[in-house]
Amino acid sequence: MSWELFLWLLALCVLLALVVQLLRFLRADGDLTLLWAEWQGRRPEWELTDMVVWVTGASSGIGEELVYQLSKLGVSLVLSARRVQELERVKRRCLENGILKGKDILILPLDLANRSSHEVATKAVLQEFGKIDILVNNGGVSQRSLCVDTSLDVYKELMEVNYLGTVSLTKCVLPHMIEKKQGKIITVNSFMGIIAAPLSGGYCASKHALRGFFNTLRTELATYPGITVSNVCPGPVKSNIVKNALTEEVTKTLGSDADQSHKMATSRCARLMLIAMANDLKEVWIAEQPFLSMAYLWQYIPTWAWWLTSKIGKKRIENLWVWP
Numbered sequence: 256m257s258w259e260l261f262l263w264l265l266a267l268c269v270l271l272a273l274v275v276q277l278l279r280f281l282r283a284d285g286d287l288t289l290l291w292a293e294w295q296g297r298r299p300e301w302e303l304t305d306m307v308v309w310v311t312g313a314s315s316g317i318g319e320e321l322v323y324q325l326s327k328l329g330v331s332l333v334l335s336a337r338r339v340q341e342l343e344r345v346k347r348r349c350l351e352n353g354i355l356k357g358k359d360i361l362i363l364p365l366d367l368a369n370r371s372s373h374e375v376a377t378k379a380v381l382q383e384f385g386k387i388d389i390l391v392n393n394g395g396v397s398q399r400s401l402c403v404d405t406s407l408d409v410y411k412e413l414m415e416v417n418y419l420g421t422v423s424l425t426k427c428v429l430p431h432m433i434e435k436k437q438g439k440i441i442t443v444n445s446f447m448g449i450i451a452a453p454l455s456g457g458y459c460a461s462k463h464a465l466r467g468f469f470n471t472l473r474t475e476l477a478t479y480p481g482i483t484v485s486n487v488c489p490g491p492v493k494s495n496i497v498k499n500a501l502t503e504e505v506t507k508t509l510g511s512d513a514d515q516s517h518k519m520a521t522s523r524c525a526r527l528m529l530i531a532m533a534n535d536l537k538e539v540w541i542a543e544q545p546f547l548s549m550a551y552l553w554q555y556i557p558t559w560a561w562w563l564t565s566k567i568g569k570k571r572i573e574n575l576w577v578w579p
């Protein structure tokens with residue numbers, strides 16, 4: 256074989272590989288590192304058994320579905336949210352699969368905004384199970400209103416719940432993980448922690464703040480390799496987060512169900528989150544196209560991202576087009 260033919264074949268192989276990767280990306284519903292872990296990485300069924308997992312925001316949406324999938328792995332669960340009746344409903348459904356018993360699930364009502372209660376709640380979990388292996392910071396609230404119309408009380412509420420509440424609970428759990436030099440802190444962020452979009456100024460701010468805090472925390476825990484800090488950034492996922500979103504005033508929520516046909520199934524999002532936990536991924540993006548491409552644009556080609564966002568932003572405002 257001549258060198259010229261060899262180089263042509265090599266170039267053809269490279270081109271073919273690029274085409275295959277492009278096709279994979281066009282069909283992707285998560286970042287490429289996450290999808291590689293799903294294909295070749297560790298399985299949740301191997302890695303997450305016999306652990307104590309505390310999930311906030313467990314009464315609906317992503318948190319609820321995540322709890323159902325965790326219940327099939329033989330873990331002990333702590334379910335937290337403000338609505339006790341909904342937590343009871345989730346617990347009953349978890350028990351239906353026959354893997355867990357009542358003693359394996361602790362219902363622990365929690366208001367993220369009530370930071371003075373977080374230390375007591377943490378002690379209650381440790382008293383019940385003796386350890387906390389995984390903390391899933393999933394609780395939070397969204398927003399749909401223009402910056403110029405929005406009361407500062409709305410921004411305060413968003414930061415109290417989404418940011419300060421999550422940081423507070425994490426700081427209560429962290430000393431226990433440091434003591435045993437092991438644990439996983441999983442924070443459900445959002446694409447809004449990576450990008451920006453009209454009508455979600457306060458929500459975006461709280462999620463950007465979370466991303467910055469937990470990225471910093473990860474660097475500070477470098478001497479504890481057994482403690483993993485993960486940011487999970489979902490795009491549009493089917494849930495009630497938009498229905499319950501705050502608007503111009505803190506006492507007013509959107510209250511309407513929008514079209515969710517363009518959103519990812521909650522079950523798929525939860526499965527990919529389990530993959531991220533099992534493989535100790537530092538940050539994952541979970542979304543179908545074209546939303547996934549937007550995250551890549553904002554991360555790597557921000558000038559183009561600004562231009563595109565300005566084009567679709569007007570439509571979002573006019574139609575109250577919903578992202579998570």
